[in-house]
Amino acid sequence: MTNYLGTYRNYCNTSTISECCVYKISKNNLILYVGDTYSIKVTGTTKTVKWVSNNSSVASVTSKGKITANDIGKTIIIGKVGSKNYSCKIEVRSNKFTDRLSEIDNFIIGTIWNNAFCNIDWYISSGTDSVGGN
Template sequence: MKFLKKTLFATLLSLIMVTASSIPHLTNPVTVEAATIKLNKTKITLDVGDTYQLKLTGTNKKVTWSSSKKSVATVSSKGKVTAKKAGKATITAKVGSKKYTCKVTVKHTIRIDNKKLSLNMPSNWNISSVNFTIEISDLSFVEILVIETETELHYDMLKYITTNLLTEDYIKSEIAEVDSVYDYSVKDLKTSNGKVLKITCSVDISGDTAAIHYYTFTTGNQNVVIYGLDDGTDQDFVANIEKLIESVTIK
């Protein structure tokens, strides 16, 4: 299967080159308002390796800090948050019986030829190699290719080239391990990155069944290709890969 994954990806990628509180007016009798206790942030987004100092204001009492997911983000005894890997975590500051929370989103940013590719990946996906091709290791196989071109391909041109090359017959004839191809489909997806071309099909490989998911779109003068081979072990595979597409930014 590993040979198949690499063969499929190499073949497919060759076709196309991603408070201040207010002071009340005092009257008699004098009333005293308790200070408002709050966090300086209730939601933050960090890149892997970044830190952020959370502060709980309005109290002099001891604050106990904790993280709901230390593998994603840790917090020190003084409220300093450190981003560990892509995912989401909740940081809690506890004072007595009261709790104050901050939601943390961690992204993984990769620099490719002085451009940053940001990915908000599922927390159980890990980047295993970085170059022009980025391989994401999981139970299933995903690769991303970012290709810089002189001019941006118009979406209709991209679709025409891809659908005329990456056909059902081509997959069957050019990939030796594939015995049969079925449920072949072509769709246009509307995403935050504009239109994305999605080509999917199921394949039989020596008695085993897998699904091929191939996505491509263009942003700026970059072509982004995301290829996934779904072995059926991850029920959220398609949803996760399409969330990944939504999160891709190149700066």
């Protein structure tokens, strides 16, 4: 084990195995709605993570990793540990009830339309009416 650890130290330029190459960000992609918050972390380290946002008007982040969705758009949150960067792509969507309802309505209307069209087409091609009679 001593030889392995020694080789590992030389390769990674660190003093222990746990300090080398085991950092991981808790989310790589995240969809939030305006006003939402989410806490992000870099695991595998006891070092301080410095958090920054590429566009804080879309989503801001505190020094503790708490993300706040501020406005519609896209940005990247970066956690810096030493010389390494760990990023999470953020998409912020509208939180308006009408916008969310519209997304649901479009799905439902599309589903109903597709099903109704298929049923009508079947009735016409089979020569039956909507209750199966001729």
